[in-house]
Amino acid sequence: MSDSTEVLASAPTTGPAAVAAGIRANAGAADEGGRGSGLRKGIVAIVVLVVLFAVPFVANSYLVFVLSLTLVYAISTVGFNLLVGWSGQIGLAHAALFALGAYGSAISVQHGVPFLITIPLAGVAAALLAVVIGFPAVRLKGFFLAIATLALGMAIVELLVFARPITGGGAGMNVDVWTLPGITGSASTYFVILVVAALTFFLTRRALLGRFGRTLQAVRDLGSLTGSLGVSVLRYRLVAFGLSGFIAAVAGTLYSQLQTFIFPAMFHMNLLVPMLVMVFVGGAGSLWGPLVGAAFAVVIIEFFQDLGDQQAIAYGLVLMVVIALLPGGLTSLFRTIRDSRFGTALLRRKPATPVPGTEGTAAPETSVKEDA
Amino acid sequence: MLQTIVSGLESGSWFALLGLAIVVVMKAADVPNFAMAEMGLVATYVGISLAAAGLPFWITVLATLVVGIALGVLIDAALMRRLSKYGHFPLLLMTIGLSLALNAVVGLIWGHDPRSFPAPWSGVSVSVGGGVSVGVSQIVSIVVGLVGAVAITMFFRSSTGAQMRAVAENRATARLIGVSAGRLSAIAWGIGGLIAAVTVMLQAQSSLVSTITPTSLIIYGFVAATMGGFTSLIGTFVGGLILGVIQQFVGAYLSTAAQFSVALLVVFLVLVLRPDGFTKGVRLRDV
Numbered sequence: 001m002s003d004s005t006e007v008l009a010s011a012p013t014t015g016p017a018a019v020a021a022g023i024r025a026n027a028g029a030a031d032e033g034g035r036g037s038g039l040r041k042g043i044v045a046i047v048v049l050v051v052l053f054a055v056p057f058v059a060n061s062y063l064v065f066v067l068s069l070t071l072v073y074a075i076s077t078v079g080f081n082l083l084v085g086w087s088g089q090i091g092l093a094h095a096a097l098f099a100l101g102a103y104g105s106a107i108s109v110q111h112g113v114p115f116l117i118t119i120p121l122a123g124v125a126a127a128l129l130a131v132v133i134g135f136p137a138v139r140l141k142g143f144f145l146a147i148a149t150l151a152l153g154m155a156i157v158e159l160l161v162f163a164r165p166i167t168g169g170g171a172g173m174n175v176d177v178w179t180l181p182g183i184t185g186s187a188s189t190y191f192v193i194l195v196v197a198a199l200t201f202f203l204t205r206r207a208l209l210g211r212f213g214r215t216l217q218a219v220r221d222l223g224s225l226t227g228s229l230g231v232s233v234l235r236y237r238l239v240a241f242g243l244s245g246f247i248a249a250v251a252g253t254l255y256s257q258l259q260t261f262i263f264p265a266m267f268h269m270n271l272l273v274p275m276l277v278m279v280f281v282g283g284a285g286s287l288w289g290p291l292v293g294a295a296f297a298v299v300i301i302e303f304f305q306d307l308g309d310q311q312a313i314a315y316g317l318v319l320m321v322v323i324a325l326l327p328g329g330l331t332s333l334f335r336t337i338r339d340s341r342f343g344t345a346l347l348r349r350k351p352a353t354p355v356p357g358t359e360g361t362a363a364p365e366t367s368v369k370e371d372a
Numbered sequence: 373m374l375q376t377i378v379s380g381l382e383s384g385s386w387f388a389l390l391g392l393a394i395v396v397v398m399k400a401a402d403v404p405n406f407a408m409a410e411m412g413l414v415a416t417y418v419g420i421s422l423a424a425a426g427l428p429f430w431i432t433v434l435a436t437l438v439v440g441i442a443l444g445v446l447i448d449a450a451l452m453r454r455l456s457k458y459g460h461f462p463l464l465l466m467t468i469g470l471s472l473a474l475n476a477v478v479g480l481i482w483g484h485d486p487r488s489f490p491a492p493w494s495g496v497s498v499s500v501g502g503g504v505s506v507g508v509s510q511i512v513s514i515v516v517g518l519v520g521a522v523a524i525t526m527f528f529r530s531s532t533g534a535q536m537r538a539v540a541e542n543r544a545t546a547r548l549i550g551v552s553a554g555r556l557s558a559i560a561w562g563i564g565g566l567i568a569a570v571t572v573m574l575q576a577q578s579s580l581v582s583t584i585t586p587t588s589l590i591i592y593g594f595v596a597a598t599m600g601g602f603t604s605l606i607g608t609f610v611g612g613l614i615l616g617v618i619q620q621f622v623g624a625y626l627s628t629a630a631q632f633s634v635a636l637l638v639v640f641l642v643l644v645l646r647p648d649g650f651t652k653g654v655r656l657r658d659v
Contacts, residue, residue, distance in 0.1 A: 310480065316472030316476060317469070
């Protein structure tokens with residue numbers, strides 16, 4: 001919005017000093033803009049949260065279930081997106097870590113551990129396992145990493161079948177549902193999921209917008225070159241694995257509560273593929289992508305549920321169309337629209353906000369030309 | 373014992389061939405094709421339908437191969453090529469979406485019942501001393517696998533194959549010296565579709581195929597490709613054969629439920645110990 005003022009301010013000076021001033025001024029403007037829209041975003045977030053909290057009181061149980069499922073997938077996708085989008089590692093053990101959370105929580109609850117405590121416990125366990133799984137990341141890149149982690153993830157799910165005495169084997173196991181006092185089952189689960197989802201989004205957003213997220217991106221884009229900046233590539237890659245594993249397991253614990261019955265076949269490719277779809281359709285490496293992607297996937301799944309083979313065709317086709325038309329994901333569409341509207345708004349607003357000390361409205365236009 | 377080895381070599385040939393198809397596409401077009409087995413399945417089902425309509429066996433084989441090639445070229449031209457500039461992730465997802473859609477299309481048209489591709493020699497077996505008898509279809513699988521591997525290796529020695537290797541090595545430089553990357557990726561996809569059609573057809577003439585066949589076949593194909601480091605054709609072929617034999621032995625002496633896990637373990641060990649494929653450094657590189 002105030003880009004033109006910066007350009008004007010730095011116009012009289014020349015040389016590197018001008019560049020530095022420009023950068024400084026731009027940084028300030030960005031921060032200011034960020035803070036302004038941050039406040040607006042905060043208000044929007046609170047309004048959305050309040051609306052979401054009111055849902056169980058007005059909507060039927062099916063809608064509550066669909067919303068819960070969307071939020072659980074959104075949480076899981078936040079973790080997956082952190083790994084795939086922000087750190088650039090295609091680690092495909094996410095469904096297995098999700099399963100670990102679901103089973104870990106269900107088994108612990110059976111042995112008398114309060115459910116709410118199993119959320120962080122399962123998260124930490126999965127984070128440790130994810131770091132172990134991610135260890136090949138030291139040596140492997142791209143598809144090799146994808147296949148190694150895919151193999152390990154599938155092996156973990158296979159193990160769940162073999163560990164029949166604890167997990168019930170392929171037949172699955174019942175989950176003891178924990179409820180808030182005085183609230184019915186599905187609504188209670190929904191509230192827990194909503195709180196965890198809000199926390200996850202808030203914390204991840206803070207982490208990714210700050211130093212951590214930028215370093216992750218640098219490691220993703222520059223690879224071992226960041227070592228020369230004193231950033232340990234290995235550490236950041238493993239931290240990304242651990243964090244994504246933690247979030248996956250947290251989502252898994254909630255998923256088990258939501259489904260009330262879990263079996264290993266739930267966590268095979270038929271879960272991993274939608275997870276990839278959610279990351280991708282939402283937009284890999286974006287902040288709000290996971291929510292959009294999860295909503296998209298759940299709507300598609302629910303919408304085509306009764307169609308059998310046609311569901312799979314529709315699912316495959318929708319996936320293909322979205323990828324073909326929007327290789328940057330759905331959020332890239334929003335960004336494109338916003339940027340273009342923002343751009344026109346910027347041009348229209350310039351004459352209306354003349355900079356103090358300049359006369360006439362022609363100046364900003366010339367400065368834009370210089371800028372270009 | 374011998375029986376187990378032959379069965380292992382038979383299924384190993386399928387894995388090896390599919391692995392080779394994956395590697396060929398990977399080399400030229402830089403796409404890990406998760407829809408490879410489904411492409412073969414579609415082609416094979418077309419062949420089965422033609423055979424059911426009364427066409428002679430060899431005509432249906434030819435038709436199956438043509439459908440495989442056409443499918444590969446079509447997918448490349450219509451879907452893959454314009455995505456290639458967006459990096460690996462969209463391509464990977466596109467093949468996943470494609471595999472879902474193709475599988476469902478097959479289920480919708482032909483149903484989910486297992487089918488076979490009856491060949492003149494299906495069900496015939498020859499005894500090879502010691503009271504062991506080997507099915508002719510098993511021998512056909514192994515021989516065709518071997519011939520296919522040799523043919524693909526020869527192809528990469530040819531001029532087109534050399535161009536393909538050049539593109540795989542460095543796309544930009546290859547284009548600068550006048551190599552058409554687009555034409556090569558179409559050729560690679562055509563070859564990939566051809567091999568995939570052969571693979572599924574081999575499986576169908578020996579046992580049964582259905583819409584659940586591709587799921588396991590593609591994973592074993594990727595295991596074989598991984599063992600070759602996604603570049604070595606010999607490594608992929610030998611890797612596929614070894615995988616098939618290991619798998620049959622695990623199935624015979626341990627449990628059939630463990631077959632899958634053992635295959636996964638093999639991948640992981642290969643990737644951690646020798647990420648470039650287990651034959652890397654064993655053979656001399658031709659410069």
